[in-house]
Amino acid sequence: MKLNMGCGFNKLEGYVNVDKYSECLPDVQMDLEKFPWLFDDDKADEVVFNHCLEHLGQETDVFFGIIKELYRVSKDNSRVLINVPHPRHDHFLGDPTHVRAINPLVLSLFSKKNSLYWQKEGYSNSPLAIYLNVDFEITETIQVLDPYYQEKFNKNEITIDELNRYVQEKNNVVQEYRFVLKVLK
Numbered sequence: 001m002k003l004n005m006g007c008g009f010n011k012l013e014g015y016v017n018v019d020k021y022s023e024c025l026p027d028v029q030m031d032l033e034k035f036p037w038l039f040d041d042d043k044a045d046e047v048v049f050n051h052c053l054e055h056l057g058q059e060t061d062v063f064f065g066i067i068k069e070l071y072r073v074s075k076d077n078s079r080v081l082i083n084v085p086h087p088r089h090d091h092f093l094g095d096p097t098h099v100r101a102i103n104p105l106v107l108s109l110f111s112k113k114n115s116l117y118w119q120k121e122g123y124s125n126s127p128l129a130i131y132l133n134v135d136f137e138i139t140e141t142i143q144v145l146d147p148y149y150q151e152k153f154n155k156n157e158i159t160i161d162e163l164n165r166y167v168q169e170k171n172n173v174v175q176e177y178r179f180v181l182k183v184l185k
Contacts, residue, residue, distance in 0.1 A: 071185075
């Protein structure tokens, strides 16, 4: 089974399209912030959150519930595809329904490998994978540049070092993150 969570009007063929709003005519109408989800354990081969996850889990316990439910319904070695606006881009900042920034560090906290390493080394990173008994490995992270910076980079008007510095220092350089996670059970 493939799930397209918070699909809105962007339904995907071959997926169970899920949204809480009936106006979207989802295959399954369900509030992703209410638990348990309507799906059985270990059923999903792939789960998509396309510009959805940043709208969910304003309260930390609710966000943790979403992560736990995602883990519960996913099969071992399944894929989770997450596309979100970069938290320092106007696409994130300008939408009052965006309640949670999603970035590589946030998602890395749900890896048991990372949690055990940080624990061993005495780092202060929150071992959320251990606390929540979940395990997601980030297998791919893509930063989609804002068209302005993409064009400057393509025309060799800025170097990769300059671009990397801009990403650290400026807003509106990276427009979107795209992540692929692997579920480990």
